[in-house]
Structure formats: structure tokens, C-alpha cells
Amino acid sequence: MSNTISRRSFLKSGILAAGTLAAGESAARAAGAPARNQHLATMIDITRCIGCGACVEACREANSPKFPNPQKPFPRMYPDRVKVSDWSDKQDVDDRLTPYNWLFIQSATVEVDGEETELTIPRRCMHCTNPPCVKLCPWGASRQYQNGISRIDTDMCLGGSKCKAVCPWDIPQRQTGDGLYLDLLPSLAGNGIMNKCDRCYDRVAMGEQPACIEACPEEVQTIGPRPEIVAQAHARAREIGGYVYGENENGGTNTLYVSPVPFETLNAAIEKGPGRPHLGPAADRMAEANNLGAALLIAPLAGAATALGRFLKAARKAGSGEHPLSDT
Amino acid sequence: MTTPTVSRTADGLMPAPIRAAYMTLLLFMALSGFGQMPIFKRYYIADIPGLGWLAQFYVTHFIHYVGAALLLGVAAYYLTRYLVAERSRRRLSLYGAIQGVMMVTIVATGVLRVIKNYEGYYLSSGLIVFLDILHLAAVMGFLLVGAWGLTSRKRWTRIR
Structure with missing residues (x-):
């Protein structure tokens, strides 16, 4: 399977994205279900990854102009529990996610077809179809493009880290000492900027591929319209008797992993912790509140109907001299 | 009677x-x-x-x-x-009109924020920031004017 299979549709989507960017992401667009069909998704075939790290290097090279540039010394922050998150002296760390490393290789030693095998897994932002980091950012600093890419605008970000707290995989990483908060109340609010993979939104907008995909010598990743990628992931999983992760996690993501072993096995075998996301179940957290949407529609109708009902009932008693809708 | x-x-x-x-x-x-x-x-x-x-x-x-x-x-x-x-019999007081405008602003910006939270709805970054600030400002206004109204015994309506 080649990552050029869907190159035509990928380019088409890229040009579409470029138009979107040029148009300043025009205002609200209701799309509903078809929206995710316009998303660009990637399939990561774990069986093909050799863990060479070319994607990690390419990511760093392509995105280094976007990396934080903190000013030191950092402003004293209050209260004391607010911790500095400084990776500026550890920019070379590449075995976990950091503000300077948006993609890393996770490894797991598992049994495949009776043989102990080390699998390597490129890990980065999953680019959820309805990303909580974007939807719940209290400041609008995080945005989702119509091609499904979610990105944190570091010119707007205050570094409150809510995006990380609501991300099922704790993906965004904070760097203190950079960003808008320095111009506001640096001691009392904010704490830097949050950073994560933006799937090379600028390259994609120009019709190019994300750097990690282009650099991969093994063609581990395939990018294309989500329906095609979902179909390819399932076809590949059937071919190897494998499993798919990311199709439905957190309500659906635009990153689909295909593994030869169950993801429970993989999740148990990988090193997890800060900057090292899990591969376990991820419930659709946005759905919890979104399912209340109907209540928001019904409640005012019920309120108005109650008032009208009481009025009509009381009006029938008007002869008694009681004022309609009297509460006492 | x-x-x-x-x-x-x-x-x-x-x-x-x-x-x-x-x-x-x-x-x-x-x-x-x-x-x-x-x-x-x-x-x-x-x-x-x-x-x-x-x-x-x-x-x-x-x-x-x-x-x-x-x-x-x-x-x-x-x-x-x-x-x-x-x-x-009653008309909106000045206090009620101010609070009403605040409430309408809160509801309108809140509804747009709810819509935004569904998949497939994209708002421009500028519009999101505008809605966020307007929602917050209207809430602050509603609470401050409301606190003043409570202490001054203001009512939303008055007799015509």
C-alpha cells in the first residue's frame, strides 16, 4: 500500500484548504455529518514502521520556526503552585512529546504470530473530528480547519493548559515564558504557550504533504479523505488480521492506527506518562454535554407553554376575580 | 365576593x-x-x-x-x-431593560457557543474570541447590575 494512492484526492483537499485559509476561514459553516467526510485523515500502519526516526527529524525541521522562543528570566507567577514548564534547554529530547518535539516514536515489545517483536509507533496529535482542545479552549486560541486539522494559535494562546486537560491523550505541551500572557498579567494569569502537531497545516494548504509523511522511507503513513482512509485502514487490518485504533475513539479522530495485535496489548506494552500518550479506550467526552442540545431547545418551549397554560387556566377563573398567573 | x-x-x-x-x-x-x-x-x-x-x-x-x-x-x-x-398593566423598567439586554446577549452568545461545540461547525478564530469576550462581559454586567438591583430593590417591571 502506498501513501500516494490517494494523492489526487489529497491534493484536491489541500487546495480546498488553501482556499479556506485565504478566505480567512469564513464564518460559521454548518456541515454536520458530511464535515468529517471532508476531513483529511492519516492511516499509520504500525507493521511498516521500523522506528528510524526520519519522521521525527522531518517534523522538527519543518516546524522549528513555529517552536517557542521564551524570554528569560520568566516572570514570577502567583500563587506558588503555578509551575514553570521549561523545555528550552531540553530541545533535543525526542522520546516524548514536548513543546519542541511534536512527534515521537513509542515502542512496544509484544508477541506477533508467536514471535516476540518490537513494534514502533509514531505518536502525535490524533486530530479528533470534534476536538475538545479546540471546542473547549476558553479563549479561542485553538482552531480546527475544515480539512480536519486542529491547531493552537500560539499568538493567541495564554498557556492555561486546558487543552491538555481536556485532551483524552494529554497531547499539547506547555512552554513558559512565551506568548500573549507576557503582555497581559504574566504573574497572575496564563503561563506560556501550548504546542502540538498541527499536521503541517501550512504545507497542506500549499498542496504539500505533512513533513513526517513525506520523509518516511517505509511509507508508514497514508493521507487522504477520511472515508477513504477508514476504508483503507479496515482493508489493511483484514489483510493482516489486525486492529484499528482512532476511528471511533473520542467520537472519531483523523489518525487511524493499524496494528497486528489488539490495542489493549499494545497499550499495556508501551511506556505511558507525561508526554507519552496511551493507546487505550477514549470515550467521546464532547458528546456528554452535546447530547443536552435537545434540552436547550425544549426548555424554553416548555417554559413558554407552562406560562401560557397557567394563563389560560387562570383566565377561565377570571370571574372569581383572581388575577391570572397569581403565584400566591 | x-x-x-x-x-x-x-x-x-x-x-x-x-x-x-x-x-x-x-x-x-x-x-x-x-x-x-x-x-x-x-x-x-x-x-x-x-x-x-x-x-x-x-x-x-x-x-x-x-x-x-x-x-x-x-x-x-x-x-x-x-x-x-x-x-x-406593567412596563419594563430601565433596570429591567438593561438586565434584559444583558440576558439576551448572554443567551445569544451562549447559543452560538453551544452550536460551535458540535462537530462540523467552524467559527473563525476572531468570531470565537469576540463571542467569548462578549459572553463574559455580559455575564459580568448582569451580575454587577443585578447586585446593585438587589441592594436597591430594583424590579424588572413597574406599574404603567
Whole structure:
């Protein structure tokens, strides 16, 4: 399977994205279900990854102009529990996610077809179809493009880290000492900027591929319209008797992993912790509140109907001299 | 002959239990709304026993939606009641007009933010920031003017 299979549709989507960017992401667009069909998704075939790290290097090279540039010394922050998150002296760390490393290789030693095998897994932002980091950012600093890419605008970000707290995989990483908060109340609010993979939104907008995909010598990743990628992931999983992760996690993501072993096995075998996301179940957290949407529609109708009902009932008693809708 | 019942609401006041429930609702809406910002943990407020939920974003988000539904129901009830039963005798006071504009702003910006949270709805970054600030400013205005109204015994309506 080649990552050029869907190159035509990928380019088409890229040009579409470029138009979107040029148009300043025009205002609200209701799309509903078809929206995710316009998303660009990637399939990561774990069986093909050799863990060479070319994607990690390419990511760093392509995105280094976007990396934080903190000013030191950092402003004293209050209260004391607010911790500095400084990776500026550890920019070379590449075995976990950091503000300077948006993609890393996770490894797991598992049994495949009776043989102990080390699998390597490129890990980065999953680019959820309805990303909580974007939807719940209290400041609008995080945005989702119509091609499904979610990105944190570091010119707007205050570094409150809510995006990380609501991300099922704790993906965004904070760097203190950079960003808008320095111009506001640096001691009392904010704490830097949050950073994560933006799937090379600028390259994609120009019709190019994300750097990690282009650099991969093994063609581990395939990018294309989500329906095609979902179909390819399932076809590949059937071919190897494998499993798919990311199709439905957190309500659906635009990153689909295909593994030869169950993801429970993989999740148990990988090193997890800060900057090292899990591969376990991820419930659709946005759905919890979104399912209340109907209540928001019904409640005012019920309120108005109650008032009208009481009025009509009381009006029938008007002869008694009681004022309609009297509460006492 | 039946003596007409004095209506407390016709006098511009909610009955005491309803009023207490309304105030509680506003308190939870304000807390869960401000809880959308990462401030309660930073400033130790979520450390107060019973307030730990203020630092859990999905919990405050859910509570804010439930509260919004109740608030919309209450607002629609009193608005309808005013329009069908009270408008002939009472008119909106200046205080009521100011609070009404604040409430409409809160509801309108809130509804747009709810819509934005569904998959497939994209708002421009500038519009999101505008809505966020307007929603917050309207809430602050509503609470401040409301506090002044409480102490000054202001009412939303007055007799024509």
C-alpha cells in the first residue's frame, strides 16, 4: 500500500484548504455529518514502521520556526503552585512529546504470530473530528480547519493548559515564558504557550504533504479523505488480521492506527506518562454535554407553554376575580 | 365576593422559593461558567472541600449546559407571562431593560457557543474570541447590575 494512492484526492483537499485559509476561514459553516467526510485523515500502519526516526527529524525541521522562543528570566507567577514548564534547554529530547518535539516514536515489545517483536509507533496529535482542545479552549486560541486539522494559535494562546486537560491523550505541551500572557498579567494569569502537531497545516494548504509523511522511507503513513482512509485502514487490518485504533475513539479522530495485535496489548506494552500518550479506550467526552442540545431547545418551549397554560387556566377563573398567573 | 389575590409576581417579585431557586441557578451558572477558565485550581478555590468539581472542565461544562437549559426555561416562562398577562398593566423598567439586554446577549452568545461545540461547525478564530469576550462581559454586567438591583430593590417591571 502506498501513501500516494490517494494523492489526487489529497491534493484536491489541500487546495480546498488553501482556499479556506485565504478566505480567512469564513464564518460559521454548518456541515454536520458530511464535515468529517471532508476531513483529511492519516492511516499509520504500525507493521511498516521500523522506528528510524526520519519522521521525527522531518517534523522538527519543518516546524522549528513555529517552536517557542521564551524570554528569560520568566516572570514570577502567583500563587506558588503555578509551575514553570521549561523545555528550552531540553530541545533535543525526542522520546516524548514536548513543546519542541511534536512527534515521537513509542515502542512496544509484544508477541506477533508467536514471535516476540518490537513494534514502533509514531505518536502525535490524533486530530479528533470534534476536538475538545479546540471546542473547549476558553479563549479561542485553538482552531480546527475544515480539512480536519486542529491547531493552537500560539499568538493567541495564554498557556492555561486546558487543552491538555481536556485532551483524552494529554497531547499539547506547555512552554513558559512565551506568548500573549507576557503582555497581559504574566504573574497572575496564563503561563506560556501550548504546542502540538498541527499536521503541517501550512504545507497542506500549499498542496504539500505533512513533513513526517513525506520523509518516511517505509511509507508508514497514508493521507487522504477520511472515508477513504477508514476504508483503507479496515482493508489493511483484514489483510493482516489486525486492529484499528482512532476511528471511533473520542467520537472519531483523523489518525487511524493499524496494528497486528489488539490495542489493549499494545497499550499495556508501551511506556505511558507525561508526554507519552496511551493507546487505550477514549470515550467521546464532547458528546456528554452535546447530547443536552435537545434540552436547550425544549426548555424554553416548555417554559413558554407552562406560562401560557397557567394563563389560560387562570383566565377561565377570571370571574372569581383572581388575577391570572397569581403565584400566591 | 372574592377579594382579588395580591400577586407577588404582578408586583415584580418572584415567590420566595422560586427566587431562591433562581438565585441558586445563577450561582451555579456563574461558577460553572467561570470554571471554563483554568482559574479555580490555580487559585486554590477547587481545594475547598465540596468545590473540587470546579476544576473538572467536563463537569463544569455539563453543569453549565444543564443550568443553561433551566435558565432558558425560566426566562421563557417569565417573558411569556409578561407578554400575555402583565404587559397591559406593567412596563419594563430601565433596570429591567438593561438586565434584559444583558440576558439576551448572554443567551445569544451562549447559543452560538453551544452550536460551535458540535462537530462540523467552524467559527473563525476572531468570531470565537469576540463571542467569548462578549459572553463574559455580559455575564459580568448582569451580575454587577443585578447586585446593585438587589441592594436597591430594583424590579424588572413597574406599574404603567
